[in-house]
Amino acid sequence: MKKISFYASNFLVVMLLVASTIVTGQTKLPNIVILATGGTIAGAGASATGSAYTSGQVKIDAMIDAVPNIRQLANLKGEQVANVGSQDMSVKVWLDVANRINTLLASKDVDGIVITHGTDTQEETAYFLNLVVKSDKPVVLTGSMRPSTALSAEGPLNLYNAVAVAASPKSKGYGVMVAMNDEIHSAHSVKKMMTTPVQTFQSPEEGMIGSVVFGEVDFFHKPHGLHTTSSEFSIDGVKSLPRVDILYACADSSPDLVDLMVKAGAKGIVIAGVGDGNMNAGTLEAVKKATKAGVAVVRASRVPLGAVLIKGEIVDADYGTVSADELNPQKARILLMLSLLKDRSREDLQRVFIEY
Template sequence: MKNPCIRVLATGGTIAGKAGSATRHAYVPGQIGIDDLLAAAAALDMGAALSGVQIANIGSEDIGPAVWAPLHAAIMAAIGDSAVDGIVVTHGTDTVEETALLLDLTLPTAKPVVMVGAMRPADAVGSDGLRNLANAVRVAGNPDAAGRGVLVVMGDRVFAARDVRKVRTRGTDAFRGFPRESIGLVTPSALDWFGAPWRTGDAARFDWPREWPEVPILPIWAGIEPEYVGRLTGPDTRGVVVAGVGEGNMPDPLRQPLRELVARGVAVVRASRIDEGLVDREPEDDANGFLAARALNPPKARILLQLLLASGVSDRAAMQAEFDRR
C-alpha cells in the first residue's frame, strides 16, 4: 500500500521551540524551521511522505487573523491538491483550541486536518514534540479522520475541535475534551477511534470572513461594577462574550448596560469562566436578548460569534441554534 502524502503547515510554538539546555524551564518558541522539523521526522520512519510549508514561526499567543488567513489558504490549497492525503498543522498550545474551532467552522471535511503541538521544547528532557508529530501524521493519514472535522492531537489522544481545551500549564497531559472527551487514542504505531465519523462530506459551515467584527470578552469577578461594560466596549463593538461565573452568571447590575447594548444591535453571549462550564439558556435570556454559549468556553464562543456576525447572521434564534449544535 502506498504511503500517505501529508502536507505539514508550520506556525511555530513550543514544538518548534528551544531552551538551549535540556533542563532549563524558560525557552523561546518558534526557533526550528519546517525543513529541520521534517528532517527530524524523517529519521523516525513515520510511514508517510511529508512535505512542508512555513506559514509562521511564532508563539501561539501572537497568532491572529494575520496568520489565520494564509494558514486557511494553505489548507484549502492542500485540500485541492490531489497528491495530498492529509494535512498537519503545527501550532503553539496556548491558542490552538481557538484556531482549531475557527478552521473547523470554515473548512470542508474532504480530507483530514490535524493540529498538533508540544508542551516541552525540542531540546528539553522528555520532549513530546516528535512523538506528537508522529501521532498527528498517523491520524492525518487515516481516511476515517476525514469526517470528524478539524482534530487536535496531544498526549496520545485525539480531540475534536469543538471539544478540545488546554487545562494545564505543565506536563504533557495538558488537554482535555468537554463536553465530549477524546474521540480516539493514537500512538506512532496504532490508532483507535471511539466512534464513527459524524461529518462525512460536509462543506464549510462558514465562508472565510472578509472582516473580523470587534467582539471583546467581558470577564466577571466578585465586585465588578457596571461601569466596566462601558470601558470595554465602544461604537465599533458588535458583540460581547461574558465570561461569567458558574453557569454564565453575572452581578445583576451588569445586566442593564448589557441590555442597552442589545438594544443597539450588539450581540451578547453568556459563557462561563469555569473549565467545564455548560451554559444553558435561562428564563431571563429572552427578555434580556442574551444568547447562551452552551459548551463553548469564552474564547471559542468569541470565534463563533465573530463568524456569525461576519456572515450577516443577526436573528437571535438562528444564532442560538449555532451555539446549541456545538
C-alpha cells in the first residue's frame, strides 16, 4: 500500500506541474548572450535615405529593446565587447571575443551566443571562431547592410532571427553560423558577394545550410569541414597570432612584393592568385625563395569560386607551397595564422587546408 501511495503521489505532483505550465503558458526559455562588436547594425546616419552613416552608434541594450517579441525567444543578456566598424576588426578583438565565448559556453547557464558584427569582415570573424570555439552550443553572427536609422533597416529582423537560431535545439553541433536575410550559412562557406545589397551573404559553392523565417528555423545539411569541438586549434594562453600577409596577383605583378613581405616579418604569405592560384614567373621564383627560407606560402585564388589544384599549372611540391583548396584568400590567411602557432611540415599544412 505504501508503494502504491508513493507512485500515486508522484504522479499527482507531475500532473499538477503539467497543468500549471498549461495554465500559465510558461516554458523554460534558453539563455542566450548577445555579444556586440559594433558595425552597421549599430550604425546611425543623418538621413533615412542616404548612404552615409557612422558604425557602432547604438549600444546593445538599446538594440535588443528595439526588437518586438525578441524576449519571447530566450532570456537575453547583452555585452558590449567591442565597438568598431568591421573594417577595423583586429586579431586582438578576435581573441577577446573567442575567449569570452569559450568562458560563457562552458557554463551550464548559457545555451548559445549571438554576435552582432559589421559585414565587411564578418565571414573572417565567423571562420576564426569556427576554428577556436570549444563547444557544440550554437554561435551565430548577424548584422545588417543598412544602419539602424535607414529606411527599411533589416537589422532588427536579422537580430531576431539570429536569436531564434541560437535558441533552437536544432542548432547544436552546426559550428559557427551566419544568419542574415532569412538564411543560415556555415562559417566555412559563407562569402560577402556584393558591396551593399541585403542579399550579400551567400554560400555559392555549397549552399546555405538552413533558413530562418520570422524565427522558424530549418536546417538542410551539415556544414563542411572540421570545426569547434573537432578542431585541433586552441587559443589558450595565446596573446597574438603570427603575421600573415596577402598578395593580390594581377597581370605583371611585381615579384619584389614577396621579398618586402618577408623582410617586414611575415611568417606566412597567402597568394590571391589568378585563375587556379597562379602567378607570373618572377613572383613564382620569389615564392620559391621565400619557402626555402622557411616562410609558409599558400596559394588561393582571386576568382570567387573553385578549389585550387595541388597539381595544376603549379605543382605545389616543386615550390614548397600549399593549396588553399576552396578557401578564399582572407579565410586562408586565418587558417594559416592559426596553423603557424606550431611548427608544421608542408605536408601537414596541406592536410590542414584540406580538412578545414
